[in-house]
Amino acid sequence: MSELDPIDRSILRLLAADASLSLNDIAEKVGLTATPCWKRIKRMEEAGIIKGRVAVLDADKLGLPVSVFVSVETSDHSASWLGKFHEAVQNTPEIVGAWRMSGDVDYLLHVVVPDIAAYDSFYRKLIEMVPLRNVSSRFAMERMKEGALPI
Structure with missing residues (x-):
C-alpha cells in the first residue's frame, strides 16, 4: 500500500x-x-492496516480485575515446542496479549483473571501444557493508560 x-x-x-x-x-x-x-x-x-473493529470492554465491570504480566523463559526453542506454546497461547482465553521478546525473557504474556486463585489455576494449566524453564509474574496495581496507537 x-x-x-x-x-x-x-x-x-x-x-x-x-x-x-x-x-x-x-x-x-x-x-x-x-x-x-x-x-x-x-x-x-x-491492506491489513485496519485489522478489525472492536469494543473496548471494562475488565473490572466484567469481573476480571486482575491483570498479570507473565515473563516466560524456555530452554527449548524447537519448532515442536514453539508449536505447542503457540497453540497453548491461542487456546487460553485468560491470555489477552502475547509477545516474543528479545533479551533475557523469551515471551511476555498479558493475562486477565478474576482473582489470585484463578491466576494460580491458569499458571498450573500453563506449565502442564508446555515445559517452561522459568515463569515470573508481575501483578498490575493500577492501569495508568490504555489507548490507541500514536498515528
Whole structure:
C-alpha cells in the first residue's frame, strides 16, 4: 500500500478512538463525502492496516480485575515446542496479549483473571501444557493508560 496521507491518518485516529462512528460522521470530520471515505477505509482494511473493529470492554465491570504480566523463559526453542506454546497461547482465553521478546525473557504474556486463585489455576494449566524453564509474574496495581496507537 502506498504511503498514508493526512486524511487516511485522520480516519485511522477517528476509528481508533471510536470504531462505532458512522461512515457519514467520519467523512464529515475528515472533509470528504461518504463514498471516497468508504473507499479509503476499504483500502486500508484490504491492506491489513485496519485489522478489525472492536469494543473496548471494562475488565473490572466484567469481573476480571486482575491483570498479570507473565515473563516466560524456555530452554527449548524447537519448532515442536514453539508449536505447542503457540497453540497453548491461542487456546487460553485468560491470555489477552502475547509477545516474543528479545533479551533475557523469551515471551511476555498479558493475562486477565478474576482473582489470585484463578491466576494460580491458569499458571498450573500453563506449565502442564508446555515445559517452561522459568515463569515470573508481575501483578498490575493500577492501569495508568490504555489507548490507541500514536498515528
